[in-house]
Amino acid sequence: MRITSQMLSSNFLYDLNNNLNNMQTYQQQMASGSLISKPSDNPLGTSKVMKINSEMAENQQYRTTISDATNWINVTDSTLGEVNNVLQKVNELVVSAGNATYTTAQLQSVKDEINQNVSQLGQLMNTSYGGKYIFGGTCYSTEPMGTTTGTSAGNAADITAGTIPGNGNIGLNYVDSSGNPIPTDTSSQTTTQTNQIANINSPLEAEISQGVTIQYNVTASDVMNFTGSGGTTTDLGTLLNQITNDLDNSNTSNLTGADLTNIQAAITNVSNVTTKVGALENRMSSAQTENQAENTSLTGVLSSTDDVDYAQASMDYSQAQSVYQASLQVSSDILQKSLIDYLT
């Protein structure tokens, strides 16, 4: 085939360009650390990388949710411990008040102490974490419970039933969003108030993994409602009102009978709830471990698809470099010579 010098130089340029292209590819890979800089480098790999990235981001979101829920549950756990302590104290006081030798004045002082415990209980039920009331259900931005001090104007039948506290006694009750007490009797509640109680007692759910949600809160009614003596559902607030009223009336038979049984039932209820919270804490801890494990495995797959193997890349690059240098050297020798150099 007839060769002209033009062919030699255009061949040289074409091959030189190819060599430089190769070198540039390796250079870019080593500088960025990833094999895939644009989809055309590896379309299927790109699809994999994009999917893994979105899964990892989703995983990250679940980790945040798990962490928030765990903190909430921890606060709930310690608060329930405190509630248990308060109820134990009330229990002891009720036991001591059953002593037939107590005078009215002594019973009054027991009652005063119990009133203090009721206030403390009220405070505990309004514990907040991060600005949210942990027993508030979906109404966590306002306090779910409050204490009311009884007046002399209170209806005697109501006082005996325990729906309102006696004169000078402190009662524990639900409150609405303006802080007004909600009556225990459902028939005397307004619709708003009934809704409020339903909201306070609704679950808060968190998604800790795809399609897996858990309820992480304990509602006020979980603590307040328990099965009392006679097998009926009793409200803790009602019980405390009855206790202080019985102390006012020095009704020791009630104190040593129904009241004592009920307060012990209340304590059992709280410890059951605490057990459930404990189990929930374990659940969250294992969810966190799973989440981290998933993150690690996703990172591994991503790395195997996209990360540059520096050893391989450096070898390829230096090979490309030597090809480039060889082509430069040889071509410069050949291109410069022609017949004209030898004609005199």
Place this chain on the structure above:
Amino acid sequence: MSGLFSILNTGDLGMQAMQSALDVTSHNVANADTTGYTRETVDLQALAPTNPSLDASSANEVGTGVTVQDISRIRDALNDYQVRQATSANSTLTNTSNYLSQIQTIMNEPSNTGISSLIGTFFSDWSSVATDATTGSSARTTLVQGTQTLTDTLNSVYNQLQNLKTDCQTSIQSQIVNANTQLNETDELNQQIIDVSSNGGTPNDLMDQRDLLLDNLSQSFDITTTSGNQNGITLTVPTSTGGSATTAPTTLINPTDSSSESRLAYISDITPTTTPITYPTDVTLTYYKNGDTSSASNEVTINVTGLSEAQYNELDENRVLVTNNDGNIPAMDTTTPPTSVDISQLTTLNSTDGVLQGLTQSQQSIDNYTDQLNTVAKAIALAVNTVESGTTAAAGDTNPFFVNSSEATYTTDNSGNATLNSSYLTNIDDNEENITAGNISVNTAILNNPDLIQAGSGTSGSGDGTRALAIANLGNLSLDIQDMSSTDGRTYFAATDSNLVADTNGISTLPASSNGTTFSNYFTSSITNLGEQTSQAQQQLTNQTAVLNSLTQTRTSTSGVSTDEEMTNLIQYQHAYEANAKIISTVDELLGVVINNLKTS
């Protein structure tokens, strides 16, 4: 005597022939690096004896010298044809692979700042709102700000793709101008070559120039050249009428009748006369004669009737009209041109290769990926709007989360709270059907006041985030996104409210589809397709470049000037010239002997 003088003449002819040969050699050497130059050689022929006769006395007659019969170009016509075909194919691939790379760059995937990542963040933000749903919570603010980032990015990518499409069209226009100029130059050269040839000359350099122009023209579209009399050529390109698939050749260079040649015009604007478009449609078409947009007198506007959707798209992406030599389309070349023509009267270029075809294919790709982007944007908007408001009847949604920003207007009060105007809500069905990636945006009323977002079931406390949780789960829901069309609204996912399903918290959400896909997967597969298409185009380009390179090498091998060869020829002709000169001087001496020395007195 006549013997010696005829030897003198032979010598003289020899010297002239060598002089010609040296002339040709020097011309070759001077043009050794000229693009498109074909090397020339002298065809020498020995001259026969002047009076050949059959009697024995002339049996030993000797020829009378040498003559230059022809100065011929060494050119292979078949190779030319192959090179031009390969050039056309190469140009197509260069353009398509270039524009596909640009689309890739615009999409910016895989990356942490791309749309895929932002879609993930969007649904994660809803998840955060689910656990922090009270009014005034920071999760709400984060959500609307994050959504705005998503919509801004969608808008920006859409605009960049539209700009890229406009680039394509501008390139088509300048390519048309180039092609027309080259056609006119080729036509002139053609006429000159025919003139010179008919006078008996060999217009080698003119033919070189014409071949170079044909090479350049082959970049623009497929050309078919037919050789005619006196070295003239006829040039045709494949065209089709009325958008049909069958092609017929149209003559662009005619050796005998220049005024019957066709030229190309550039369509600068195609606007349907009715919006929204229903097919078949009428359009207002504006084109520039010869693609020359520098003068307003070249602008022609006509009404074209009866376009189907395929014909409209083809015209929009092709942008080339075939016109008569004066720039008018044949239907308008009458004394009273009509204002309206039917699509079947328009002729467009239909070549399979070339820059123009490459730019048309690039526009098709851009349109394709823009459509997919629009589908993802609209699907997300409609799905979120449906679940957030709880209804598939858009008319029942007073504060949609995503709005069509080209239709939405607001009234703002003094404290910065915006309200969506009722004019948007009256046409909300149409407005939502027309949501694209270019006009998707967050409702400004919600942007300014994130508390307007319905995060709960509506009847429970302010901390209820169950609706936000349902929206967050839309990110993992399998929906029939791929079949969504540009006329579908909220009812595409669920025809009526009774088609909505309640999730575990009682929130009405969209039903899952068994052969659907998630938003994220749909977008990922769109990007994967783009990657495959680009990678394939680049591969084909590499192969085609190698083919073109190899064919060009063959051409250079045949037609290129080798300075070494010319130098060798130079030496050869130089010696021959000297030898002929020597013969003349020898004969001169002999004549001197005869004339001067024979007669002494």
